[in-house]
Structure formats: C-alpha cells, structure tokens
Amino acid sequence: MNEVTKHWVRKFALDFPCELTSVREAGRQSREELRAAGLAEPELDHWELVLAEAGNNAVYYALEGQKHKPVRFEFYVDDQWVEARIRDQGPGFEMPEEVALPEPDSENGRGLFLIKTLTDEAAYWRGKGENWLVLRKRRPAREMPPSGPPATVADEALTEQLAASESTLELMTEELASAYESLSTIFRYSAELADQPQPEEFARKWLVEVCKIGAADWFVLRLVDENEALKLVVSSVDLTGREVLDMENAGEADVSLEIRAASLRMDVWFDGTLQRVAAVDPLVSVTGQGTGFAHPIVINDRLVGVLSVGRYLADKPFQAGQVSIIQTFGDFLGIQIRNAHFQKQQVQTQLTARDLKIAADIQRSLLPKTLPVLPGYQLVGHYQSARQVGGDFYDAFETPGGKVLMAIADVMGKGVSAAMFAAIFRSQLRAEAERERSPAALLTMLNRALFADLDQVEMFITAQLVLFNPQERSIVISAAGHPPMLLAGNDGRSQEVEQSGLPLGVLGDSVYTERTVLLPAGGNLLLFTDGLTEARDPEGQLLWLSPLEKCLSQGAKAGRGAEETKAALIAIVEAHEQGIPAGDDQTFLLLAERRTGAKNLNPPKQA
Amino acid sequence: MRTEKNGATLLVTDLPTLTSDNSRAFKDFVRGALAPEHLTVEVDLRNTRSVDSNGLGALISIHKTICVRGGRVRLLHPSPLIEEMFHILQLDQIFEIIPRPL
Structure with missing residues (x-):
C-alpha cells in the first residue's frame, strides 16, 4: 500500500x-x-x-x-x-x-x-x-461524544484530531486557492475579451495559460470558417502554408488528425508511433514525434473548431486530469471566440447598413432635380436602386449653342466609394462641359482626371456621353466601355449605336472617339446601364436587349410620349423579374420626339 | 462448493463468494448437478461474504435454465448487504429470498 x-x-x-x-x-x-x-x-x-x-x-x-x-x-x-x-x-x-x-x-x-x-x-x-x-x-x-470532563486519553485523541483537521483545512485552502487562481484567470481573460479588438490575441493569451495548467508544450486552434474549412486562428508553432484545412477533401481527412477529430467529433490522439502521418500531417510534421491530441470543439451539436495541444516528448503522455482541464478550457474558449465573432459580424452589418444609407443619399443627390426642356422633345430619366447601392447615375443639361449633353454612367463597385466616384464624375463633367467640348474630348479629359484614383482602388467607370442638337437632329456619341445606345423611328425600325472605348480608369492615356448619327423621324433615343438588360427572371435568365428595342420602336411607331414609353420599359423589366429583387441598379435616360411638334409642352418636372 | 439433492430440490452450499473469479465455475457446477427431477434450486448464502454483478449474472442464468421446466431459484439467508443489493437491482422480484433468521 x-x-x-x-x-x-x-x-x-x-x-x-x-x-x-x-x-x-x-x-x-x-x-x-x-x-x-x-x-x-x-x-x-x-x-x-x-x-x-x-x-x-x-x-x-x-x-x-x-x-x-x-x-x-x-x-x-x-x-x-x-x-x-x-x-x-x-x-x-x-x-x-x-x-x-x-x-x-x-x-x-x-x-x-x-x-x-x-x-x-x-x-x-x-x-x-x-x-x-x-x-x-x-x-x-x-x-457527538458525550459531554463531561475529558479523560486524558480522550484529550490526546482530540488534540490529534484537531491538528489533523487544521492540517486538512490548510491543505484544502491551498487547493482552493490554486483552483481560485485558475478561475480568476478565466474571469480576468473573459473580462478582457470585451475590450480586446482582436479575439485572436485573447485566444493566444488564454491558451498560453491553459498550456501552463495542462503542462502542454504547444497549441493550435482552428475554427470553422464561412466555407466550412478549418481555419487557423492562433498557434504557438509555425504552420505557414497550412493555415486552412479543407474538410471536404477526403484525401486530407485521411492524413490530417485535426480533420479526423472534426469528422469523428471525438478526440484523436497522436504520438511517436504515427510514422505514416508524420510527413504530411500539418501538426505532426511541425511538432515532431511528440504526443498530444486534437479536440473537436462542439457547441449545440455544431462543430466550432478544433483545439490541438501536445508535448514535444512522446514518453510524457498527458494525465487524465490534465486532458479534462484542456478539453473544458478549450470548449469554453470556443464559445468565447464564437460569441466575439458574432459580435463582430453584428457591428459589421451595422456599419454596412450605415455605409449603404450614406451611399444611397449621395446617389439620390446626384440625380438631376429637373431635366432640360426641349422644344418638340420630351426627356425623362429612370433610376431604380438595387438592394446594395451601386454607382449608376444619369445627367442631362444644356450646353452652349442650345445643345443638350446627356450622360449615363455605371461605376463598378458598391457602397460609398462607388457613389463618391459617381459624384466626382458628375461634378467634373458639369464643370468641363461649360466650355464647348465634344463628348470624346470630355471622356478623354475625365479619364485623365480620374485614372489615378480609380486605379488605386481597382475600380472603373463605364459611361456614355451624347450631345444632341435639336435643330439639326444630330447625335454625337462617345462611349467608355458602355452598352450601346438605342434609336428607333416612327417607321418601326430600330438600331443599336455602339461606340468603342475602354472604361474610364483602365488606361491613363486612353483617347476616346465619337461618331455622329441622326435621330430618325418621330424617333426615340435610349441610353441605359447594363442593370436593365441583365435583369434576371426566377430561373436566372437575362432580359437582354431585344425586348427593350422592340418596346422602343413600338413606342415610336405609335407616337407614344416619353412617359408612356418609360412606363412600358419598366413594365417589361418587372414582368421579366417576376418579383425577384434586382441584382444591380437599373438606369435609363429616354428622349422622345413629340409627334405633334408642339413647342414647350413639357414643363420642367421631377426626374 | 457442494450440492445436496433432496427430491425435487437441488441445494448448493459452501459458497464463500459469488464473484467474477468463480461465477462461471458456479454456473457450470450447478448445471452439471441438475437432474431432470429438480424443480427447485436452493442457494445457501448464509456463509457467502460477497456477491457481485457477475455472480448475479450466474444466478440469473440458473434461474432461466430452471424456469424452462417450470422451476425456480430460492436464495437462503443472504447477508443484509447482499439482500440490499438484490433489492436495489429489483432482483427480489424474480428470486425467492429467504431472509437470515434474526
């Protein structure tokens, strides 16, 4: 004994x-x-x-x-x-x-x-x-012993018992103090987590402490990421190149102890006898022939991650009590990290919502309050924002010589940055257009002005500028990577007018070209962004150009006004989408010749 | 371990323990001693110090054997601890237990 x-x-x-x-x-x-x-x-x-x-x-x-x-x-x-x-x-x-x-x-x-x-x-x-x-x-x-004057023998026994009790109490206090130390460490770190911007740093401190208590030499913590892969969070060993373990990969599962633990939902042990996996397993190949285990962290039947700990020497296996402590602390850490990530996601969601609201406000402010009034013509615009605000906008204003410059653009990107570029594009365009310039010259100038900023954030803008001379019925068009303009006449015929050119922000020294076409008799002119032609039905099929072209030519042939044709175009898109939310902004600018030739019949109106 | 035959009764005596180390031997010994005329197996536990779950398994096995022929197992004079164990495990419902005299 x-x-x-x-x-x-x-x-x-x-x-x-x-x-x-x-x-x-x-x-x-x-x-x-x-x-x-x-x-x-x-x-x-x-x-x-x-x-x-x-x-x-x-x-x-x-x-x-x-x-x-x-x-x-x-x-x-x-x-x-x-x-x-x-x-x-x-x-x-x-x-x-x-x-x-x-x-x-x-x-x-x-x-x-x-x-x-x-x-x-x-x-x-x-x-x-x-x-x-x-x-x-x-x-x-x-x-209880009977009361009365204690006998000498009983007195000695009592003294002995008292001494033993005091000794026990002292030792129990020590044990309690030791447990208290561990607990207070947990509480202190838990409190720190609230102030810790990086949960990873918290996890590192926590695991260093757990390793001390469990007498482990190293640790590796991976959590399940959004792609259901095991992603490295913190580690005391260098796992460069092995940051992500794909759980779907069967070959990997065969050799990775961490994935095996994740798949089996139970601890997987390893020691110096695992020669087969030593060369390929991320843990064993880095930590050598020691001993340790991979512990899956499961919360509410859902795998959260895998905590692996080990010792460099194979002849010093963990004791059951140490394993129990590491498992418990690992599970607790998993819950803390998971909660911290949820909080982070919540903040991110709030920030994104705020970002979208700012972008939407900018977007609205870019749209012209009124459109130019042209004798014999009617000009209308349409802007339908997608759920995530994009960078579409249109503009139209009079230029020297009684002409009207129409612009439509799509900044590739979302949120505030896209809206900001749209705002810069619009203000630069308006400033430069005060001097008589051709659409091609304007695009060339705009590209030079915006290139450095766009290039830095890897964004670009597709745009189309159209200068319309109502007296001559001439249309000068220049485009930067934008979909074609559509024209339709009262004879029922339509045409796509395309002008090539790179989007703004792709090459700093791009020089844009232009061409001139005439507006057909009783004609309609449509500038649009790709959100219109790429509207999707519930099966994911795109709308494409034909239905829009057909609608435009039918409108011109029937002598419909711009508002009526605008409503028809919107109806076509909505019928195609069947209630599916638009994936991108839908924007167009429509000019329609009035059949009667009446002058000044369309008063200034809200776009 | 000894057996005595008395008409339709087989009595098993001299059983200091009925635990994992002798439960199999006990089972084989009793089955070997059972004759077609035996309808009752009495196990005298008055000198039995300990019984564990393996010993219980052996008793249940004998019980099943004798039940087939419409017989029964009767346990004689177990210690209070052993009797308590049968009670905890609700085995007093399948064995007839004759308590130790006061």
Whole structure:
C-alpha cells in the first residue's frame, strides 16, 4: 500500500495485477485500509461492492497491449467524504447521466447501475492510455461524544484530531486557492475579451495559460470558417502554408488528425508511433514525434473548431486530469471566440447598413432635380436602386449653342466609394462641359482626371456621353466601355449605336472617339446601364436587349410620349423579374420626339 | 462448493463468494448437478461474504435454465448487504429470498 500526497486526512493507493482473480483481494485490502481510516461497517460494505464492480470493469475492458500495467485504486478520506479513483487502461466510455437497469433476465449490465446507486458522485476522465473513474460518497454524520470532563486519553485523541483537521483545512485552502487562481484567470481573460479588438490575441493569451495548467508544450486552434474549412486562428508553432484545412477533401481527412477529430467529433490522439502521418500531417510534421491530441470543439451539436495541444516528448503522455482541464478550457474558449465573432459580424452589418444609407443619399443627390426642356422633345430619366447601392447615375443639361449633353454612367463597385466616384464624375463633367467640348474630348479629359484614383482602388467607370442638337437632329456619341445606345423611328425600325472605348480608369492615356448619327423621324433615343438588360427572371435568365428595342420602336411607331414609353420599359423589366429583387441598379435616360411638334409642352418636372 | 439433492430440490452450499473469479465455475457446477427431477434450486448464502454483478449474472442464468421446466431459484439467508443489493437491482422480484433468521 503506497501513501500518496493529496490534501485529505487520509490517502492511500493500491496497485494490483490486471486480472479478475486479483480484484477481490484488492477490494478486501482496500476495505481494511478504509476501516483504518475510520469508515463504519455499512460504509465498508458498500465500498467493497463498488470497488469490486469498478475493478472488474477495469480488468474486463483493458486493452490487450495494456494488460501488463496494474489497475490502481486511490483513496482520499476526510470526515465528510470518501473519494475513490480507479485507473483503467481501456478504450474508455462516456459516463451516462442516468443508468437504466437491464431487463430482469439479462445476465449483464448491472455493474455501473450498482456503482452509481451506491455512490453520490461518479465521473469518468478519459486520457491517453489511461482513464480514471472518480467516485465520491458522503460519509454518514457521526455522533457527538458525550459531554463531561475529558479523560486524558480522550484529550490526546482530540488534540490529534484537531491538528489533523487544521492540517486538512490548510491543505484544502491551498487547493482552493490554486483552483481560485485558475478561475480568476478565466474571469480576468473573459473580462478582457470585451475590450480586446482582436479575439485572436485573447485566444493566444488564454491558451498560453491553459498550456501552463495542462503542462502542454504547444497549441493550435482552428475554427470553422464561412466555407466550412478549418481555419487557423492562433498557434504557438509555425504552420505557414497550412493555415486552412479543407474538410471536404477526403484525401486530407485521411492524413490530417485535426480533420479526423472534426469528422469523428471525438478526440484523436497522436504520438511517436504515427510514422505514416508524420510527413504530411500539418501538426505532426511541425511538432515532431511528440504526443498530444486534437479536440473537436462542439457547441449545440455544431462543430466550432478544433483545439490541438501536445508535448514535444512522446514518453510524457498527458494525465487524465490534465486532458479534462484542456478539453473544458478549450470548449469554453470556443464559445468565447464564437460569441466575439458574432459580435463582430453584428457591428459589421451595422456599419454596412450605415455605409449603404450614406451611399444611397449621395446617389439620390446626384440625380438631376429637373431635366432640360426641349422644344418638340420630351426627356425623362429612370433610376431604380438595387438592394446594395451601386454607382449608376444619369445627367442631362444644356450646353452652349442650345445643345443638350446627356450622360449615363455605371461605376463598378458598391457602397460609398462607388457613389463618391459617381459624384466626382458628375461634378467634373458639369464643370468641363461649360466650355464647348465634344463628348470624346470630355471622356478623354475625365479619364485623365480620374485614372489615378480609380486605379488605386481597382475600380472603373463605364459611361456614355451624347450631345444632341435639336435643330439639326444630330447625335454625337462617345462611349467608355458602355452598352450601346438605342434609336428607333416612327417607321418601326430600330438600331443599336455602339461606340468603342475602354472604361474610364483602365488606361491613363486612353483617347476616346465619337461618331455622329441622326435621330430618325418621330424617333426615340435610349441610353441605359447594363442593370436593365441583365435583369434576371426566377430561373436566372437575362432580359437582354431585344425586348427593350422592340418596346422602343413600338413606342415610336405609335407616337407614344416619353412617359408612356418609360412606363412600358419598366413594365417589361418587372414582368421579366417576376418579383425577384434586382441584382444591380437599373438606369435609363429616354428622349422622345413629340409627334405633334408642339413647342414647350413639357414643363420642367421631377426626374 | 457442494450440492445436496433432496427430491425435487437441488441445494448448493459452501459458497464463500459469488464473484467474477468463480461465477462461471458456479454456473457450470450447478448445471452439471441438475437432474431432470429438480424443480427447485436452493442457494445457501448464509456463509457467502460477497456477491457481485457477475455472480448475479450466474444466478440469473440458473434461474432461466430452471424456469424452462417450470422451476425456480430460492436464495437462503443472504447477508443484509447482499439482500440490499438484490433489492436495489429489483432482483427480489424474480428470486425467492429467504431472509437470515434474526
């Protein structure tokens, strides 16, 4: 019988061979030791029975290669509790909360029921190569000694008992203080998390602490990312090039211990014997032939990540208690990190919403409040924002010489930055157009002015400028990577007028060209962005150009006004989408010749 | 371990323990001693110090064997601890237990 150092009044341990014939003798010896520790006969009866059942199980389930190691009973006794720990070398099992009795005629399955019934607490710690069944039973209250003047012998016994109690109290205080240290560390770090902008830094500090408590040399924490891959969060070893492990990849699963732990949802151990995986496994190849385990962090049946810890030396396996601490702290850390990510996502969502609102406000301010009034013509615009604000806008204003410059543009990008570029484009265009310039010259100038800024943020703008001379019915068009302009006459014919040119922001020295066409008699002119032709139906099919072209020519042939044709175009797009939200802004500018030739009939109006 | 035959009853005595290390031997020994005329197996537990779940398994096995022929197992004078164990495991419902005299 070996004495072991623990903080109890009496503690002792007993090792016995891993054989059924030794269990009863071990139980008998334990009974004698427990009797010496002051246990009463009924307590001894129960413990002997419990130890027989636990000892039998330890022998029955020992792994073949482990049977040379002894089974161990450890006991810790004080006035209130008896704790017994039974070490086994089996595969381990999950201790159920409740154990049901088997059918009455079943010959097996009653051992664990007896153990749980005859003790007050039962836990099972699984470890590498060994597991511990920890059983605690409260001791019955002892009768107070009769009052009266104490005899000398009784006095000595009392003094001895008092000294023992004080010693126990002192040791228990130490143990409590140690536990308190760990707990206070947890609470301190948890409080820090709220102020910690980087949860990864928090995780690192936390895991350094856990490794100290669990006596581990290294750690690796991966969390499941948005692509369902295991992404490295923090690590005390260099895993460069192995930051992400693809869980879908079967080949990887075969060799990666972390993915195996994630797939099986159970701890996967490794040690120096794993030669096969040593060369390819991210952990083993980096940490060498040590020992350790990969622990899946699962919250509410959902895999959150995998925490792996280890030691550089294979001959120093983790003890069951250390494993239990690392698992518990790892799970707690997983919950903390997960919550921190949720908070971050929430803030990001709020920021995005704010960003979109600002962008939408800018977007609205860019649209002209009124459009030029042209004798014999009607000019209308349309802008339909997608859920995520894009960079579409249109503009139209009079230039020197009684002409009208129409512009439509699409800044490639979303949010505030796209809206800002649209605003700059618009203000530069208006400023430059005050001097008489051709559309091509304007685009060339705009590209030079915007190129550096656009290039820096890898954005570009497609645009189309059209200078319309109502007297001559001439249209000068220049384009920068933009969809064609559509023309339709009252004879029912239509045409696409395309002018090539790179989008603004692609090449700094682009020179744009232009061409001149005439507006057909009773004609319609349509400038639009690709959000219109790329409207999608529920099956994902694009609208394309033909329906718009047809609508335009039918409108011209029937002599419909611009407002009527605008409504028809919108109806076509909506019918195609069938309620599906638009993926991009939809913008167009429509000029229609009035059939009557009446002058000044369309007053200034809201666009 | 000894057996005595008394008409339709087979009595098993001298059983210091009935645990994992002798439960199989007990089962084989009793089955070997059972004759066609036996309808009751009495196990005298008055000197039995300990019984564990393996010992119980052996008793249940004997119980099933004898039930087939319409017989029964009767347990004589178990210690209070053993009797308590049968009660905890609700096995007092399938075995007839004759308590130890006060």
